[in-house]
Amino acid sequence: MKHSGVTVVGGGLAGTEAALLLARNGVDVTLVEMRPERMTPAHATGDLAELVCSNSLRSDDTSTAAGLLKEEMRRLGSAVLAAADGNRVPAGTALAVDRTAFSRALTRAVEQNPHIRVERREVTQIPGEISIFAPGPLVSDALAAAVAELAGPERFFFFDAIAPIVSADSLDMERLFRGSRYGSEEGGDYLNAPMDRETYERFVKELLAAEQFVPHGFEAGQPLPLFPGCQPIEAIAITGLQSLAHGPMRPTGFAGNPLGERLHALVQLRAENETGTSFNLVGFQTRLKQGEQKRVFRMIPGLERAEFLRFGSLHRNSYIDSPRVLSKDLSFRRRPDLFAAGQFAGAEGYVESTALGLLAGLFVLARLEGREPPIPPDTTALGALLRYVTTCPTSPLEPSNIHFGLLPPGRGSGRLGKRQAVVNRARDAFSGWLAGVFRK
Ligand SMILES: Cc1cc2nc3c(=O)[nH]c(=O)nc-3n(C[C@H](O)[C@H](O)[C@H](O)COP(=O)(O)OP(=O)(O)OC[C@H]3O[C@@H](n4cnc5c(N)ncnc54)[C@H](O)[C@@H]3O)c2cc1C
Known part of the structure; x- marks a missing residue:
């Protein structure tokens, strides 16, 4: 034909x-x-x-x-x-x-x-x-x-500003709780990793000390995108020890969290697919090297044994x-x-x-x-x-x-x-x- x-x-x-x-x-x-x-x-x-x-x-x-x-x-x-x-x-x-x-x-x-x-x-x-x-x-x-x-x-x-994805069966569900900010319907699929102040501050310090991917060639010196939703997590953290706790890790709007008054920050994990076999770390787009992503993000309660299906990146x-x-x-x-x-x-x-x-x-x-x-x-x-x-x-x-x-x-x-x-x-x-x- x-x-x-x-x-x-x-x-x-x-x-x-x-x-x-x-x-x-x-x-x-x-x-x-x-x-x-x-x-x-x-x-x-x-x-x-x-x-x-x-x-x-x-x-x-x-x-x-x-x-x-x-x-x-x-x-x-x-x-x-x-x-x-x-x-x-x-x-x-x-x-x-x-x-x-x-x-x-x-x-x-x-x-x-x-x-x-x-x-x-x-x-x-x-x-x-x-x-x-x-x-x-x-x-x-x-x-x-x-x-x-x-x-x-x-x-x-x-x-692109990509957050890591972890497999659901590698998460410690005992340490995570389900719930959405202000109980909104659409958030029913979120898992939340709660942190008290000490855990949070230890996490931020390791995040800031972690090795980052160094852009080379034509990407060196490229300005990062300006819109706030796409800033790498470590770039927000560097602006102040509590910046993440007021930004992507803010703990507001969660009634009935397991830490009660001690809740200082949390990481939200959003289901990546209908079957809930993989979860995205919301707002965790990052330029950390892959090995460092494993090391630092496994400090998040419930993610100690997380299997990374996709690493974060920004380029x-x-x-x-x-x-x-x-x-x-x-x-x-x-x-x-x-x-x-x-x-x-x-x-x-x-x-x-x-x-x-x-x-x-x-x-x-x-x-x-x-x-x-x-x-x-x-x-x-x-x-x-x-x-x-x-x-x-x-x-x-x-x-x-x-x-x-x-x-x-x-x-x-x-x-x-x-x-x-x-x-x-x-x-x-x-x-x-x-x-x-x-x-x-
Ligand atoms: C710097 C960099 C490093 C990467 N490293 C990796 C890596 O290590 N591993 C990996 O798996 N992926 C990597 N990627 C991602 C990606 O998979 C590759 O870019 C891949 O080559 C994409 O395939 P493609 O066919 O879509 O685009 P390309 O292979 O880039 O092909 C697009 C073609 O279109 C041509 N073109 C563009 N504009 C026009 C135009 N107006 N008219 C005519 N022709 C045009 C370009 O010259 C190019 O030949 C990298 C990407 C970049 C930018």
Whole structure:
């Protein structure tokens, strides 16, 4: 079947993956990449699919969420993972690559593909034809302005401020209490970690002494976002010993807390999913190093053995508030012929960005063939990531990497048994879905 052409904006991980998927299925693609004509502050070459920082694509162990996601992507024919597998360097159970060979292999695959034409220029306007939009977290200013106009300026962000997420089954529920500030209905799902004055002050002192991630390269010296809701927790703490107790850790409005009069501060944990298997530390966006997050946040009563499904972070990242802007097939509600992919669409990380490129490619293919978009089941890693990005109720969206908290809980004994049940269920669901993905 002959398909009409598609434009892909951005030749990073997501755009390259989408372009190669479409080309494999007979679609003519124009891939527009601004490098090397115009560079981003982080990319160093004109190669497509350049890895801007680490050379690791995270764990390849399929008992981890990142490993499961990669397994599904390989089964879908991911060209990016094929290039990664072909250019692997030893890194234990992680999939690490020779970054130069990896990007060159993908650049060659794109440039030699008869269905793909590569244009090296900056896109400054939203394209008029059916397109996949994958300009990444460092989208050029002109295009960012055009997207902000399309999505609505209040739905486009230049920084992400991410709070850590912990798994529910690693929390000591005996030390936490359920309840909402002033007993409001919507807060019924909160868990609260109460602190007396001594515990609180010890916590703040450790927080201030903890080692922070030092921004390097182009991020060094970047001003932090000004809006108060996005300040890192340690930046608030430094303004005074009691600042947190009057800010994100204020204890007001909690009748019946277990500490009674001794309550001085508390940490709120908000359920991350309907099933309550993971919780977000409300207001705890942070620049602490990951090891330090573990050490200091485990001082919070009830979190002594917390398993961190996602660490907090705060960095420059242009992305859209996808749940409010996109439909479930990653197309813009205001422009259904325009699809978003990559980190720009609210994923976090190399593999997750690539995964959204793969899905956007599939959805565009279905659109061209007049089929319904093949949305993967929520019980698969791909489906869970897509669901998070397109329906997460928290606004603004906190871009996320894949973790088990995004998948519905599994039945099994112990944490490992439950995880294995989730993996087994994902594999079955994926097989059933895959059978109907491509037109026969
Ligand atoms: C500094 C930094 C370090 C990171 N480190 C890691 C890490 O170590 N591990 C990890 O998993 N993730 C990391 N990430 C996050 C993220 O996963 C990567 O940025 C990833 O490359 C995102 O893939 P993408 O395809 O969405 O965007 P990109 O790979 O950035 O691709 C977007 C492409 O669009 C092009 N483009 C932008 N604007 C235009 C325009 N107007 N016209 C035409 N082309 C345009 C860009 O040149 C780029 O090639 C990092 C991000 C940043 C910014």
